[in-house]
Structure formats: C-alpha cells, structure tokens
Amino acid sequence: MRTYNKFLGAAAVFSAVAALAHLGCIVFGVDWYRFFGAGEQMAQMAEAGHWYPAAVTSVIVVILGLWSIYGLSGAGLIKPLPLLRLALCLISGIFLIRGFSFVALMPMFPENSLTFWLVSSAICLIIGTFYATGTYQRWPEFSRKNS
Template identity: 65%
Template sequence: MNPNSNKFLLAAALCCALAALAHLGCILFGADWYRFFGAGEQMAAMAEQGLWYPTIVTLGLVCILFIWAAYALSGAGAIKQLPLTKLALVIITSIFLLRGVSFVGLMPMFPDNSITFWLVSSVICLFIGGLFAVGTVQQWSKLRAKGVN
C-alpha cells in the first residue's frame, strides 16, 4: 500500500467493508441477525419464512457498500484509479451524510425499525460520511496542488 494513502478514505473503506460484512451476516445467519441489527420484525419474519425479499434487499446493500469501499480505496490511492472516482466520492459522501440527518423523515416509511436502529445507524452514517468528506477534500487539495483536475 502507498504510504501516502489518504487515511480518512482508508478508514471509510474499512467502515464500508465492515458494514457490508454485517449485512452479509444477516443473509447468512438469518432472522436473529436482522432483529439484532434492528431491521424490523417484518424483515426478520420474512427471513424466517425463507422469502427472497430480505436477501435481495440486503444483498443489494452489501454490493453497494463493497463498491463504495472500492471507491474509497481508489480515492485514497491504495488501488488503481476507478472511473469517475471524484464524482463517486462526492455522491457517496452526500448519501451517507443525507442518510445520517434525514432519519426522522425516513422513519414513517419503515415503521418496523426500532428507534435504536435509527439512532445508531444514523450516527454511523454521519461518521462514515464525515470520513468520506474529509478524505475527499484532502485528496482534491493534493491534486489541486499538483495541478491535476
């Protein structure tokens, strides 16, 4: 790994990968994990019934989180530059921060989720979004100093 890698984006990548693994655990270990992580009784019950919906939704989140981890690594300079890395980092940062602050508006759409779920997941999203934000600003500053657009 490059010793000049952006530590904030590396931390964001690690957080995304850990979140992806936690979601993968829900798929692998079922209803008890959905309940533990506060996904709601409806998701847990569907997982117990063997329905595909929880698996598909959760697998989608797993894929997104792993892709976001890859973009964080790319932005950090730890792996090869991915297409549209700058744009992706801005979008990922925005999504995390927006999700972190908009939970009150989202709660009515997911009434099964516990208040603990909303508070904990929102703090986590704000934390990861902050890592992406600081790391992205640092990377752009480095590139600007080198004269790279």
C-alpha cells in the same frame, strides 16, 4: 496520488465492515436481521424463507462493497477508479443525507426501533464525514488527474 489518506482508508474499512454485517444477515438469518434492526417484517420474511430480505440485503452488500473499493482508490491504496471524484462526492453525500434525514425516514419504517435509527444514523454520519473529509483533502490531486 502520492500519499495514503487515512480518512478515505477508514471510510473504506467501515463500508466493508457494514457490507460484511449485511452479508451476515443473509448467511445467519433471522436473528441477525432482528439484532441489526431490520424490522420485524423483514425478520419474519427471512424466517419464512422469502426471497425479498436476501435480495434487498444483497443489493446493499454490493453497494457498500463498491463504495469500499472507491474509498480504497481515493485513499491511494489501489489504482484510481473511473469517475473517482464524482463517486466519492456522491458516496459522501448519500451517507450524510441518510445520517441527517432519519427523522423524515422513521415514519416510512415504523417497525424499526429508535435505537436502530440513532445508531445507524450516527454510523452513517461518521462514515460520511470520513468520506467527505478525505475527498476534500484529496481534491487538489483529483483535479490534477481529471478524475
């Protein structure tokens, strides 16, 4: 890949910021879980020192961190990673599906506020759009390199 792709670069930065925000929940505890809208049940478990909130949040941190690295790779800032084209398509799709499906997800997490759903869904739509746009722009280069 010859040039830097600003959409994938931005997507990588946003994914890294999201990973750091989730890491902050683990480090700073219950107040962060509540502020970011994780739900009262998660906040109470974190307050009680239960392992579950940190475990779930750690998985999210790792996934978002990995997605950030794939965004950097797709942007041309680091060397191409394995299955780059497939990974960027999946990442784009997951963010976009999460952004659009919040109405269907709301009943499964009734403790989360409407504000949480609107803000987090908007963020997911923006990040997903950046991944999708950057992937679309890079598609000819990905095809030539068989990634």
